[in-house]
Amino acid sequence: NAGVTQTPKFQVLKTGQSMTLQCAQxxxxxYMSWYRQDPGxxxxxxxxxxxxxxxxxxxVPNGYNVSRSTTEDFPLRLLSAAPSQTSxxxxxxxxxxxxxxxxxxxxxxxxRLTVV
Amino acid sequence: xxxxxxxGSHVSVSEGALVLLRCNYSSSVPPYLFWYVQYxxxxxxxxxxxxSAATLVKGINGFEAEFKKSETxxxxxxxxxxxxxxxxxxxxxxxxxxxxxxxxxxxxRLQVQP
Numbered sequence: 001n002a003g004v005t006q007t008p009k010f011q012v013l014k015t016g017q018s019m020t021l022q023c024a025q026x027x028x029x030x031y032m033s034w035y036r037q038d039p040g041x042x043x044x045x046x047x048x049x050x051x052x053x054x055x056x057x058x059x060v061p062n063g064y065n066v067s068r069s070t071t072e073d074f075p076l077r078l079l080s081a082a083p084s085q086t087s088x089x090x091x092x093x094x095x096x097x098x099x100x101x102x103x104x105x106x107x108x109x110x111x112r113l114t115v116v
Numbered sequence: 117x118x119x120x121x122x123x124g125s126h127v128s129v130s131e132g133a134l135v136l137l138r139c140n141y142s143s144s145v146p147p148y149l150f151w152y153v154q155y156x157x158x159x160x161x162x163x164x165x166x167x168s169a170a171t172l173v174k175g176i177n178g179f180e181a182e183f184k185k186s187e188t189x190x191x192x193x194x195x196x197x198x199x200x201x202x203x204x205x206x207x208x209x210x211x212x213x214x215x216x217x218x219x220x221x222x223x224x225r226l227q228v229q230p
Contacts (some may be wrong), residue, residue, distance in 0.1 A: 033218075042122075104162065108159055109158060110158075
């Protein structure tokens with residue numbers, strides 16, 4: 001199994017450009033999420049989805065859109081890139097069944113985005 | 117809402133010395149706690165997790181952590197540091213809701229000196 005696959009690995013955008021960060025998982029996980037990682041701030045939740053057709057905002061959603069048309073894919077869209085969106089973006093997935101914290105998050109390898 | 121505080125953004129130890137990385141959490145409901153490791157230019161790898169089954173949790177690469185409810189802590193330890201342990205370590209908390217979101221601490225960068 002490939003796990004969680006993110007593309008591209010690196011991207012440079014000009015201010016105002018749009019792009020989509022791709023995330024795909026092959027583990028049949030219902031839950032998928034996007035985080036951004038900035039120095040000294042850990043990872044912060046942008047958007048998440050608990051299943052196909054269901055999305056919700058996380059801690060820092062402004063400037064980002066998501067959709068979930070299939071279980072496997074959860075793309076993150078930047079409509080008009082800003083320098084403040086320069087960051088490393090991680091996609092993560094887990095199953096929603098089971099309780100007691102016995103769910104494991106699988107992270108992708110990240111997309112390093114620079115907005116100039 | 118839950119939160120995590122990691123004390124010390126940088127920790128330096130000598131090879132063979134004890135590693136202690138501190139994590140304190142805040143949660144109004146029983147938490148689930150995780151430690152992740154990130155090597156340079158890589159994603160996050162789960163070291164260990166606390167899910168209420170046992171307060172002392174053993175993970176990969178010789179790491180372990182102890183959940184102390186009275187101190188709201190979940191510190192990560194390793195008896196003897198190895199050069200390959202040099203990385204950034206993140207503590208995270210989650211609660212048993214549909215959101216399943218992880219809330220991360222700001223991270224601790226571990227340096228291991230020869």
